Amino acid sequence: MIKFLRYTEYLYLAVAIISIYKIAVLWSIDPKETYIFIFFAVVSVGMFLFRRRYRKRFEERKKDNQQ
Numbered sequence: 001m002i003k004f005l006r007y008t009e010y011l012y013l014a015v016a017i018i019s020i021y022k023i024a025v026l027w028s029i030d031p032k033e034t035y036i037f038i039f040f041a042v043v044s045v046g047m048f049l050f051r052r053r054y055r056k057r058f059e060e061r062k063k064d065n066q067q
Contacts, residue, residue: 005055009048016044 019041023034 005051005058009051009055012044012048012051016041016048019044 019037022037023041026034026037
């Protein structure tokens with residue numbers, strides 16, 4: 001279960017990196033089209049941080065219950 005949570009963290013990070021790449025490519029062509037990718041990048045980074053904190057808390061709780 002914890003490995004699955006770790007993979008979803010990095011999935012959000014990958015979406016953020018792809019969105020930032022698309023922002024860099026599309027900004028000079030059509031800045032209005034990049035707003036959706038800015039939104040995806042911000043939400044993905046936020047979800048990455050949230051999921052990481054949640055996973056660490058879950059690991060600590062699991063470790064405390066085993067002791």
